[in-house]
Amino acid sequence: MAKSKPPVFIGLDLGGTxxxxxxxxxxxxILISKKIRAKISEGQKVLVEQLRAATRELLSIAAExxxxxLRIGIGSPGAVNFETGKxxxxxxxxxxxxxxxxxxxxxxxxxxxxxxxxxxxxxxAELIFGAAKNSKSALCVxxxxxxxxxxxxxxxxxxxxxxxxxxxxxxxLVFEGKPCACGNRGCLEKYASVSALMENAxxxxxxxxxxxxxxxxxxxxxxxxxxxxxxAYLGAGLASAVNLVNPEKMIxxxxxxxxxxxxxxxxxxxxxxxxxxxxxxxxxVVKAKLGNEAGLVGAAFLGSK
Ligand SMILES: [Zn+2]
Numbered sequence: 001m002a003k004s005k006p007p008v009f010i011g012l013d014l015g016g017t018x019x020x021x022x023x024x025x026x027x028x029x030i031l032i033s034k035k036i037r038a039k040i041s042e043g044q045k046v047l048v049e050q051l052r053a054a055t056r057e058l059l060s061i062a063a064e065x066x067x068x069x070l071r072i073g074i075g076s077p078g079a080v081n082f083e084t085g086k087x088x089x090x091x092x093x094x095x096x097x098x099x100x101x102x103x104x105x106x107x108x109x110x111x112x113x114x115x116x117x118x119x120x121x122x123x124x125a126e127l128i129f130g131a132a133k134n135s136k137s138a139l140c141v142x143x144x145x146x147x148x149x150x151x152x153x154x155x156x157x158x159x160x161x162x163x164x165x166x167x168x169x170x171x172x173l174v175f176e177g178k179p180c181a182c183g184n185r186g187c188l189e190k191y192a193s194v195s196a197l198m199e200n201a202x203x204x205x206x207x208x209x210x211x212x213x214x215x216x217x218x219x220x221x222x223x224x225x226x227x228x229x230x231x232a233y234l235g236a237g238l239a240s241a242v243n244l245v246n247p248e249k250m251i252x253x254x255x256x257x258x259x260x261x262x263x264x265x266x267x268x269x270x271x272x273x274x275x276x277x278x279x280x281x282x283x284x285v286v287k288a289k290l291g292n293e294a295g296l297v298g299a300a301f302l303g304s305k
Pocket of ligand 1: 169180185
């Protein structure tokens with residue numbers, strides 16, 4: 001009897017800079033992974049065509065390898081209607097993206113197709129394979145250029161009444177604070193993202209994340225103070241989320257958490273200092289498990305849970 005073709009899942013992770021896409025197996029292992037510069041500035045049509053081309057490329061790789069592609073999923077910045085696949089809210093990262101129907105755009109060969117917000121894909125990947133596995137409630141926060149958030153409630157990704165849940169990065173932290181690309185002022189990500197940190201750090205002569213974290217590890221008090229301040233802002237913002245949701249897990253991801261391990265503890269201390277005691281009884285503050293690949297893996301598993 002002929003062996004049946006092993007199933008694979010297609011995932012696309014569209015970011016503000018790059019498009020990552022690949023084939024993932026049933027265990028969440030990435031079999032094929034590619035990264036190209038996303039054609040953000042060339043307009044909606046060109047970008048959609050780039051996504052279609054990436055999908056077709058993966059379909060032909062799967063056919064060549066004699067794998068059976070069972071699903072196509074894409075994670076995108078902005079609010080995405082999970083039912084229709086339409087981008088319903090603009091993202092400052094991709095101007096003019098609102099209104100695109102990602103599900104229809106990628107439905108190329110009759111394979112079931114799904115689309116969601118990128119941070120929700122990260123939360124889904126952590127829920128199925130990572131730090132939120134077996135958790136009923138968790139908040140997955142990714143700290144990078146901005147701050148992304150995905151919420152798990154009752155063991156499922158919670159998308160909200162209009163697909164905008166989890167946008168913790170745009171919580172108002174400082175009344176009348178720094179202007180944000182979202183149009184508001186004083187958003188958490190203007191104070192606690194890696195971009196915000198480096199904006200302050202560059203004024204003190206640290207010209208890269210590596211230079212800053214190396215200095216802090218080597219005992220430079222100015223470098224350590226800059227990072228501690230960022231961690232305090234982040235902890236304060238996340239404390240509000242913990243008070244609201246009372247999650248089992250607060251999961252922190254993004255390259256910076258790996259580059260500077262003490263950061264996690266600093267954020268946790270600030271959260272614990274500020275949160276209602278009852279909300280701390282079961283709270284664990286942990287590092288994301290899937291790293292940079294979470295968005296791609298989560299996209300490939302959209303529609304599975
Ligand atoms: Zn904002």
